[in-house]
Amino acid sequence: MTPETRAADFDAADPLADYRERFILPDNVIYLDGNSLGALPKATPERVQELVEKEWGGGLIRSWNSAGWFEMAGRIGGKIAPLMGAAPHEVIACDSTSVNLFKLISAALQMRPGRKVVLSEPGNFPTDLYMIAGLEAQGLAARRLAERDRIVEALDGDVALLMLTHVHYKTGALHDMVAVTRAAHAAGALVLWDLSHSTGALPVDLNAAEADFAVGCGYKYLCGGPGAPAFAFVAERHQADLRQPLTGWFGHAAPFAFSDDYTGAPGIERLQCGTPPVLGLAALEVGVDLIAEIGVDRLYAKSQALSEFLLECLMAHDVQLELVSPPRSADRGSQLSFRHEHAYAICQALIARGVIGDFRAPDVLRLGFAPAYLSFADMAAAARYLAEVLTSGEWQRPEFNQRAAVT
Numbered sequence: 048m049t050p051e052t053r054a055a056d057f058d059a060a061d062p063l064a065d066y067r068e069r070f071i072l073p074d075n076v077i078y079l080d081g082n083s084l085g086a087l088p089k090a091t092p093e094r095v096q097e098l099v100e101k102e103w104g105g106g107l108i109r110s111w112n113s114a115g116w117f118e119m120a121g122r123i124g125g126k127i128a129p130l131m132g133a134a135p136h137e138v139i140a141c142d143s144t145s146v147n148l149f150k151l152i153s154a155a156l157q158m159r160p161g162r163k164v165v166l167s168e169p170g171n172f173p174t175d176l177y178m179i180a181g182l183e184a185q186g187l188a189a190r191r192l193a194e195r196d197r198i199v200e201a202l203d204g205d206v207a208l209l210m211l212t213h214v215h216y217k218t219g220a221l222h223d224m225v226a227v228t229r230a231a232h233a234a235g236a237l238v239l240w241d242l243s244h245s246t247g248a249l250p251v252d253l254n255a256a257e258a259d260f261a262v263g264c265g266y267k268y269l270c271g272g273p274g275a276p277a278f279a280f281v282a283e284r285h286q287a288d289l290r291q292p293l294t295g296w297f298g299h300a301a302p303f304a305f306s307d308d309y310t311g312a313p314g315i316e317r318l319q320c321g322t323p324p325v326l327g328l329a330a331l332e333v334g335v336d337l338i339a340e341i342g343v344d345r346l347y348a349k350s351q352a353l354s355e356f357l358l359e360c361l362m363a364h365d366v367q368l369e370l371v372s373p374p375r376s377a378d379r380g381s382q383l384s385f386r387h388e389h390a391y392a393i394c395q396a397l398i399a400r401g402v403i404g405d406f407r408a409p410d411v412l413r414l415g416f417a418p419a420y421l422s423f424a425d426m427a428a429a430a431r432y433l434a435e436v437l438t439s440g441e442w443q444r445p446e447f448n449q450r451a452a453v454t
């Protein structure tokens with residue numbers, strides 16, 4: 048049996064196969080970068096057009112009330128919440144992941160007076176590490192990094208906050224959210240999880256893990272579109288005491304009282320700062336609705352099957368690439384990463400053949416599996432192309448070796 052015939056059998060039995068029709072994807076593209084920018088849901092252009100023409104063009108300022116613009120951030124947060132084991136009133140869609148990190152790191156530091164250390168791991172996503180720097184410059188935080196197998200022992204009485212990315216962006220390696228959260232709490236620290244590569248891809252249960260805070264992206268597995276608003280989670284038990292530093296008027300208890308003094312809104316709305324990006328929220332809502340309709344459990348089951356099958360196809364083609372992701376699908380998120388000295392050029396050569404993955408410096412080829420719109424036939428084809436790119440040496444062509452500024 049060739050990989051292609053096995054793929055046909057898997058596709059015929061795939062309960063999610065029809066969801067591909069709910070996305071707009073170019074012909075002849077195998078999109079293995081939905082972990083970086085999710086594909087476009089078919090319903091999004093129509094919804095955005097409706098918002099622009101009817102709600103903005105026709106409703107004008109009245110639409111803040113009549114079209115529910117005021118409630119959008121909370122409403123969409125409430126729809127993201129069940130995807131990660133949170134209650135609807137614990138999540139809001141707002142700002143970017145970076146900005147939400149800043150707000151929540153600062154809030155956590157204020158909840159642990161006398162402690163300044165924000166503990167994370169080297170190689171965490173850059174913005175997560177960089178967002179500590181601004182607080183360090185103000186003398187409010189001190190960054191400490193510990194390798195993932197040393198994190199628990201690095202949790203001493205100086206640590207205010209442990210901040211980790213649940214699924215590592217480069218390798219896909221998964222942290223044990225329950226165990227790590229428990230260890231941090233035992234040391235008196237709070238925990239902030241970055242779920243950028245988790246939400247919408249695999250089951251997460253923030254409240255079962257007793258997580259304190261979480262953030263994540265709207266434009267990756269949630270298919271909210273480029274620059275989509277991010278989300279933030281604050282456990283209910285912390286909401287009353289939460290003090291975040293970006294005390295803008297949209298986080299005020301009564302924005303339209305136009306008072307001179309700031310009083311934070313009682314619940315998760317306090318995390319808002321300025322006027323929400325309504326167009327971006329509208330696009331995000333379509334993606335969230337679609338991912339919620341399919342269901343995270345089914346998406347995760349298929350993503351595991353896809354990645355296992357891709358590995359099997361690579362073996363069938365005798366492709367020898369160093370896997371940097373955990374070999375067991377239960378230990379990784381929805382991606383496979385391979386190390387190769389010429390990963391950049393190989394990635395470019397694959398893109399030229401229509402297989403869009405991505406390169407992560409210095410030497411990682413990353414293939415993401417957003418199972419809502421991928422087939423097993425896509426895996427068989429991607430593996431075949433990768434084998435051909437490697438054996439033909441076509442990646443050595445000069446045009447595949449000229450690096451662009453943004454990859």
Ligand SMILES: *Cc1c(COP(=O)(O)O)cnc(C)c1O
Pocket residue numbers: 143144145146172174175212216241243244264277
């Ligand atoms: C993608 C990603 C981000 C992106 O943050 P932005 O503010 O949206 O640019 C942050 N953290 C992690 C772990 C990511 O994977």
